[in-house]
Amino acid sequence: QSALTQPASVSGSPGQSITISCTGTSSDVGAYDFVSWYQQHPGGAPKLVIYDVTNRPSGVSDRFSGSKSGNTASLTISGLQAEDDADYYCTSYTTTSSLYVFGTGTRVIVL
Amino acid sequence: QVVVVESGGDIVQPGTSLRLSCAASGFAVSQYGMHWVRQAPGKGPEWVAAISYDGSKTFLADSVTGRCTISRDTTKNMLYLQMTNLREDDTAVYYCAKEISIAILGLVIVPGPMDVWGQGTTVTVSS
Numbered sequence: 001q002s003a004l005t006q007p008a009s010v011s012g013s014p015g016q017s018i019t020i021s022c023t024g025t026s027s028d029v030g031a032y033d034f035v036s037w038y039q040q041h042p043g044g045a046p047k048l049v050i051y052d053v054t055n056r057p058s059g060v061s062d063r064f065s066g067s068k069s070g071n072t073a074s075l076t077i078s079g080l081q082a083e084d085d086a087d088y089y090c091t092s093y094t095t096t097s098s099l100y101v102f103g104t105g106t107r108v109i110v111l
Numbered sequence: 112q113v114v115v116v117e118s119g120g121d122i123v124q125p126g127t128s129l130r131l132s133c134a135a136s137g138f139a140v141s142q143y144g145m146h147w148v149r150q151a152p153g154k155g156p157e158w159v160a161a162i163s164y165d166g167s168k169t170f171l172a173d174s175v176t177g178r179c180t181i182s183r184d185t186t187k188n189m190l191y192l193q194m195t196n197l198r199e200d201d202t203a204v205y206y207c208a209k210e211i212s213i214a215i216l217g218l219v220i221v222p223g224p225m226d227v228w229g230q231g232t233t234v235t236v237s238s
Binding site: 003036038045048087103 | 156170172173211214221222223225229230231
């Protein structure tokens with residue numbers, strides 16, 4: 001299955017804001033507002049931080065926000081904290097036979 | 112507390128079968144879509160399968176179509192993944208996950224986002 005494209009790593013200092021991109025196609029990211037973002041710490045399970053492009057699950061910090069423009073979705077983390085140091089994956093429903101695809105993943109490094 | 116706990120992972124030989132189980136508590140699997148997602152060592156997650164909240168639709172990734180079946184038992188509040196003809200590239204941690212909401216495209220239910228995940232069960236396929 002074709003994965004959505006993310007930068008391998010993004011870094012920032014505590015307090016700064018960073019943005020992670022997720023580039024797909026007109027069959028997935030660009031077609032529907034079914035983009036989600038997951039945070040994963042080493043050895044742990046993924047945790048949903050954004051769904052349906054902009055929605056935050058209950059209990060997730062409002063420092064996490066999502067957006068989309070065309071075939072590219074973005075996750076912004078504001079007021080970066082040490083605990084945000086983790087891997088982040090975007091996902092999307094797709095009209096291709098893959099049905100549901102994950103991104104290639106981005107390692108966020110808090111300097 | 113809403114929790115899912117996977118079991119059934121094992122070390123098996125190529126070509127064999129395995130059934131993974133997921134016990135749900137704090138919610139009813141009859142009311143939520145459920146998924147299996149796997150993660151090979153050092154790799155990102157890969158979606159494997161899903162079943163709609165009403166059980167009317169099942170979805171499978173291309174990589175497991177024809178070899179895997181997702182099912183549920185609402186009386187036991189359990190989710191299952193039956194895997195056959197296992198290959199070495201099926202080696203991974205398998206996660207069970209619950210959907211946060213129903214995803215509908217027009218009038219069609221599609222796989223949706225997952226807000227509750229288990230800790231995973233490990234499947235190793237090796238000769």
